[in-house]
Amino acid sequence: MITFTCDRIVYEIDERAIFYIETKRNGTILHTLRSAYPTRRALVEWETILNRREFYKCHEGYLVNLGAVKGFERQGVTLTDGTVLEVSRRRRSAFYRAVFDYRELAPGHPLKA
Numbered sequence: 001m002i003t004f005t006c007d008r009i010v011y012e013i014d015e016r017a018i019f020y021i022e023t024k025r026n027g028t029i030l031h032t033l034r035s036a037y038p039t040r041r042a043l044v045e046w047e048t049i050l051n052r053r054e055f056y057k058c059h060e061g062y063l064v065n066l067g068a069v070k071g072f073e074r075q076g077v078t079l080t081d082g083t084v085l086e087v088s089r090r091r092r093s094a095f096y097r098a099v100f101d102y103r104e105l106a107p108g109h110p111l112k113a
Contacts, residue, residue: 002049004030006037015054019068019079021046023061033081053105056098058087064095066102 003012013032022029027040046063047055058064058077068079076086077095087095 004037004039004041006039011037015050016065016067018050018055018065019081019083020065020085021055021063031081031083053102056095058085058091058095060088062086066099069099072096 001012002015003010005011013030017032017034019031019033021043022031023043024038027038028043028046030037030039041049043057043061043063047057050063054066055063056066062085064077064079064085068081070078070080072078073084076084077099078084
């Protein structure tokens, strides 16, 4: 469980519920199936807080839950909620490797490679 503040309300959610975190002007937005939560934390703070084996930075602006990856597009990745995110050229091969490693290690993952 992680705790964060959004609009002066304190939330506590399971990190597995987060699909991805996106950088925005004054902070970040946590995207879940139910909602999007704007926060003032920087992406680098989320990288420190979240489990590095389950979240990976695929682009300068996105931190992705590897368990939410459904498939790969030409220059991006599709998440299980249908969102398509850009994967930077510089991070592409390392990100793909992280996804495949995650699928190998995650017991019962529906998308095992």
